Amino acid sequence: MKYDVSIIGGGIVGLATALKIQAKNPKLKIVVLEKEAGLAKHQTGNNSGVIHSGLYYKPGSLKARNCLQGYKELVEFCQKEEIPFELTGKVVVATREEQKPLLENLRKRGLENGLEGTRSISLEELREFEPHCHGVAAIHVPQTGIVDYYQVALAYGRKFIQNGGEIKYSHKVLKINRSGGKIVIITSESVVETNLVVNCAGLYSDKIAEMTSGMPSQIKIIPFRGEYYKLTPEKEYLVKNLIYPVPDPNFPFLGVHFTRMKKGGVEAGPNAVLAFKREGYKKSQIDLSELGETLAWPGFQKVAAKYWQTGFGELYRSFSKGAFTKALQELIPEVQESDLMEGGAGVRAQACDKKGGLLDDFAIEENDIAINVLNAPSPAATSSLAIGGTISEMVMKRLS
Structure with a gap:
């Protein structure tokens, strides 16, 4: 044909x-x-179903331009085709004093990217948006939403x-x-x-x-698995919409967060761990050939040398529910291990060049x-x- x-x-x-x-x-x-x-x-x-606003991306980048335009087109498409979605807004929360400058940079970047209404909110307002969330500073981004992709x-x-x-x-x-x-x-x-x-x-x-x-x-695709827990149904009240931490500016992942899903439930996560197979959605799934390719790639070796501490922390959380819970407690202190049940996982196709750059x-x-x-x-x-x-x-x- x-x-x-x-x-x-x-x-x-x-x-x-x-x-x-x-x-x-x-x-x-x-x-x-x-x-x-x-x-x-x-x-x-296998993703979290978030309609992203374009908050995080460098002004003028392909991500920033396409996210802003794509957001508008996606909303219009869903309206026309009667696909359920909600524009819920989200809060991004600094949980430590040293994160405040990074949070302010995010707010400014959002405004540069055209996100009207993105603003700093008081801790009293934070509690209005998310009554169970704790932090030292926060911003609210109204353009974020949820949908089943x-x-x-x-x-x-x-x-x-x-x-x-x-x-x-x-x-x-x-x-x-x-x-x-x-x-x-x-x-x-x-x-x-x-x-x-x-x-x-x-x-x-x-x-x-x-x-x-x-x-x-x-360029080599490096697979990173993102693992989720879900809040038990009786604890879903802890999250009204979406709660994000201040991300590490040097690592292309957003950190564990809480997401109310359009298809029901509240997800907590994801982490970001190296998958041992390109479509390795479980820890037990290993492809020695694909893993060998990843480990032999000069760029990945440089990434591993640079981010080994971050990577070890992500891996530890992958095997320790207690450590995962502790990360979530920075945002919602009330969350306990018993409130989390096994969720799904997705694998992110992250491109890496030979020089050790994770393409942003x-x-x-x-x-x-x-x-x-x-x-x-x-x-x-x-x-x-x-x-x-x-x-x-x-x-x-x-x-x-």
Whole structure:
């Protein structure tokens, strides 16, 4: 079968990209190749369901621009398609005096990014928003919300198919060949000929990028598992909406926090520990080949040397419920170990370069046959329609 555009990956970014390309030119023949038997089985289907505001990201960065635009488009899409969501707002709380300057920097960054209404609040106001939360200072961000991104992704897929698109399930990409000026994708089920490849493969995006270029990637995906607990139903009253700590500015994770879920319940977490398999959602899941690749990557070795203390703390919390509880008690002192029950886990596809940099921004790179999305962790779900719009413009230039 011959297609104009073949999108690899049926997560929320791949599906949003398919929709946006289709909207730009409905005559294009577009296919989404998904290795699983259904959509959104990995990062999309295992995240915390937060509609991010764009608070944390460097002004002018791809994350900042796409999150702000994506937020607006996502809300409009959910309203139009009648997908349940709530704009709940959130509080970010400093629990120690030395965090106050970092919190103030966050407030200023939010305003620079256009988040009107982001403001410092008094401790009395904090207790109004979150009666059980303790801290020494706080800001309130009204733009944050909650949604079930799995349902959003399914809606993207339905619209794409309704408008004439095609999704091939259980089509794991094995090889991409160039033959006589043709681009041929060999999957586990069929052979697909295409004019352009769009790589939205998430945890395997670096592998697909290598297939498209024939060269070793200069970026390696490092999988970090984020593990959650849930508050027991009788203790869900401790959290009204969303409560976040002040993040470590040198580490691309937000720290353990509390999130009321749109599908019900309150999540507590996540931590951020190295996964021993790219799709390793449990501690017991290990792929020695993939783990060896991670450990041998020069960039990861430098990250490990730089952040070993932080990494050890995350690992300790992974195996110690007491330590996890202690981290949560910084925000809500009333939380006890007995209030936490086992939750789920997601794996974040975090790109790392050879020099030891954990890429902080979205990364989209092109070669002669492909557009490769090489780094799209949080807030990619919030930003999905904006990222899809950016890629669709790149596609139009390539195919015009």
